[in-house]
Amino acid sequence: MRSYWVYVDDPTSKARVHLASCRYCNNGQGVKDSRLPDNRWLGPFSNPDGAASVAVRENKRDTKPCGVCLPGYQIEAEVLQFIIP
């Protein structure tokens, strides 16, 4: 079964939804060499919408699905509307 993770980066105000198998996600471990103290992984989630709503609740300026592992996935408008500009 597929699982999903949310990457959150506080300094750059960024959140990304990834598939666990994505090379940038690596099952919530991330890319070892680029790991910083101010980022974190939330998950795993069993579906992308659950992951997306958690990503949105982090309230980052830049919240998107990963362009590598989820290029066709759209975060639903009902979920996105909770982002405070």
Ligand SMILES: [Zn+2]
């Ligand atoms: Zn990814």
